[in-house]
Amino acid sequence: MSVWGQEFFHNALLAGTFIALASGLVGYFLVLRAQVFTGDALSHVAFTGAMAALAAGWDLRLGLFVGCVGAGLMLAGIGRRGRADDVVIGSAFVWILGLGSFFLTLYTTSRSGADVGNAGTSVLFGSIFGLSGGQTLVAVLVAAGITAVVLLIARPLLFATLDEAVAAARGVPVKLLGLVFLALVGACAGEATQAVGSLLLLGLLAAPAGAALRLTHRPYAGMALSAGLAVVEMWAGLALSAMVTSLPPSFSIMAAATAVYAVAWAVSGRTRRSGAALAR
Amino acid sequence: MNVAFSWNLVADFQQMWSFPFMVNAFRAGAVVAVVAGAIGWFMVLRRQSFAGHTLGVVAFPGASFATLAGISTGFGYFGFCLAAALVIALLRREGRDAGAEESAATGVVQAFLLACGFLFIALYKGLLSGPEAILFGSFLGITTGQVLQLALVGAAVLAVLAVIGRPLLFASVDPQVAAARGVPVRGLSIAFLLLLGAATAEAAQITGSLLVFALLVLPAATAQVLTARPGLSLLLTLLLGFGTTWAGLVAAWYWPYPLGFFVTTFAFGGYLLAHALVQVAARTSLRRAVA
Numbered sequence: 078m079s080v081w082g083q084e085f086f087h088n089a090l091l092a093g094t095f096i097a098l099a100s101g102l103v104g105y106f107l108v109l110r111a112q113v114f115t116g117d118a119l120s121h122v123a124f125t126g127a128m129a130a131l132a133a134g135w136d137l138r139l140g141l142f143v144g145c146v147g148a149g150l151m152l153a154g155i156g157r158r159g160r161a162d163d164v165v166i167g168s169a170f171v172w173i174l175g176l177g178s179f180f181l182t183l184y185t186t187s188r189s190g191a192d193v194g195n196a197g198t199s200v201l202f203g204s205i206f207g208l209s210g211g212q213t214l215v216a217v218l219v220a221a222g223i224t225a226v227v228l229l230i231a232r233p234l235l236f237a238t239l240d241e242a243v244a245a246a247r248g249v250p251v252k253l254l255g256l257v258f259l260a261l262v263g264a265c266a267g268e269a270t271q272a273v274g275s276l277l278l279l280g281l282l283a284a285p286a287g288a289a290l291r292l293t294h295r296p297y298a299g300m301a302l303s304a305g306l307a308v309v310e311m312w313a314g315l316a317l318s319a320m321v322t323s324l325p326p327s328f329s330i331m332a333a334a335t336a337v338y339a340v341a342w343a344v345s346g347r348t349r350r351s352g353a354a355l356a357r
Numbered sequence: 358m359n360v361a362f363s364w365n366l367v368a369d370f371q372q373m374w375s376f377p378f379m380v381n382a383f384r385a386g387a388v389v390a391v392v393a394g395a396i397g398w399f400m401v402l403r404r405q406s407f408a409g410h411t412l413g414v415v416a417f418p419g420a421s422f423a424t425l426a427g428i429s430t431g432f433g434y435f436g437f438c439l440a441a442a443l444v445i446a447l448l449r450r451e452g453r454d455a456g457a458e459e460s461a462a463t464g465v466v467q468a469f470l471l472a473c474g475f476l477f478i479a480l481y482k483g484l485l486s487g488p489e490a491i492l493f494g495s496f497l498g499i500t501t502g503q504v505l506q507l508a509l510v511g512a513a514v515l516a517v518l519a520v521i522g523r524p525l526l527f528a529s530v531d532p533q534v535a536a537a538r539g540v541p542v543r544g545l546s547i548a549f550l551l552l553l554g555a556a557t558a559e560a561a562q563i564t565g566s567l568l569v570f571a572l573l574v575l576p577a578a579t580a581q582v583l584t585a586r587p588g589l590s591l592l593l594t595l596l597l598g599f600g601t602t603w604a605g606l607v608a609a610w611y612w613p614y615p616l617g618f619f620v621t622t623f624a625f626g627g628y629l630l631a632h633a634l635v636q637v638a639a640r641t642s643l644r645r646a647v648a
Contacts, residue, residue, distance in 0.1 A: 325476060
């Protein structure tokens with residue numbers, strides 16, 4: 078029996094599509110606002126949140142979302158104008174990560190069973206093929222919600238990102254937008270952790286967005302391209318893992334994302350060089 | 358092992374050091390803390406935290422690749438970290454138009470290499486209890502040969518750093534003026550990233566690939582909060598790194614929780630304490646000035 082007809086593959090495809098859509102959109106703004114490092118920090122908070130919830134005996138996703146959104150709001154709060162210094166971010170998240178390793182030990186030494194040994198690995202590297210029907214539904218709904226909010230605030234957020242001072246002068250609530258945006262990044266990190274794991278979600282956020290920014294400078298086209306690329310990369314990765322079963326899906330998705338980014342990098346490098354030659 | 362911390366430090370250390378592997382752990386910890394502290398001090402000054410974190414993370418695929426290929430993990434650590442340092446250094450020139458794209462590139466490199474590490478682990482399927490040991494570190498089973506290797510590489514890194522230290526400080530604080538005065542800013546930047554790669558490869562063998570960053574950033578950030586004088590804060594960084602690592606080792610010996618958790622907690626506690634101290638000092642001096 079082939080993988081294509083199995084229920085777990087359908088769940089993965091459905092959840093993956095929506096998660097990729099949300100990640101592509103949020104990632105575009107993340108790269109544009111030069112907050113990739115913040116995304117990196119939130120991805121590590123995701124691990125600690127999930128581990129803390131498991132150690133306390135709660136649903137893993139509760140810890141994921143509460144941890145990520147809370148950390149996003151905190152990072153927005155401590156930074157001036159909604160942006161924190163990278164040394165402060167680094168200091169905070171490395172401690173949170175250490176706390177995560179504490180919860181991991183707490184969890185693995187207090188419980189027993191096959192699931193327990195794999196819990197750390199599956200949070201760190203994702204297990205999209207292991208999503209149940211109910212988990213898929215929640216993932217789809219949350220991702221759709223994130224997408225809707227991003228599209229709703231896209232215009233003012235874009236304005237505030239590209240020219241903060243002018244936007245503030247024109248009455249755009251810059252600080253509030255920064256706060257909402259980081260909460261969205263947190264929610265998105267919680268989502269993506271279920272698909273590719275907390276260590277790899279940075280690729281899902283940064284790679285499609287980085288490629289889109291290299292290919293076009295028009296903001297709305299870039300947003301659409303970033304989301305589209307993310308979804309295509311997700312599909313390509315899932316298909317690759319379905320065909321070559323020894324490849325973990327998280328790796329295939331990252332490999333597809335990296336390949337697309339490398340192509341975009343090469344293409345944009347060539348057009349830039351030929352453009353410079355023409356200008357001469 | 359049913360041992361309790363007695364607050365009698367001499368007796369405690371005598372007991373811990375009666376085990377050869379513990380002696381090696383303390384030696385390795387000291388080497389790693391000093392090297393990572395010195396490099397981290399420059400990293401914080403140059404605001405290259407993201408690059409430092411990425412290089413630390415690269416240690417994970419390095420170690421898992423070495424395990425899969427059946428070669429010594431030391432080669433995996435140093436090979437991958439130095440190669441990634443070179444890649445990041447070369448990608449930097451490309452990002453002349455936007456810092457945002459450069460950080461996206463760093464992020465993609467990081468995520469892809471982590472995914473590769475996961476693939477190597479998945480392909481290995483051998484006697485490996487999972488990726489946690491590589492990610493979060495283990496101080497058990499460090500051999501005397503490993504300590505010697507760490508010490509040699511660490512001494513080499515520190516020697517190079519001592520040679521390029523002065524121009525690097527100049528180039529870090531004011532790159533434009535340094536370039537105008539004929540300091541090879543770009544060459545120094547590449548050299549520094551390579552040193553950062555070597556230091557993370559060292560430290561990752563003890564702290565694990567995810568928590569190297571703690572030894573790089575926290576002591577340096579704490580010292581730079583406390584004092585602005587370069588020489589003093591560098592010295593403070595080394596002492597803080599050394600102190601937190603040894604305190605972490607002692608704690609990890611007596612309580613059944615991972616070393617990484619103790620080291621990061623002590624270091625972060627020190628960082629918060631430093632901030633509080635500076636705040637209090639500023640307020641009292643303000644009050645004195647008003648009075």
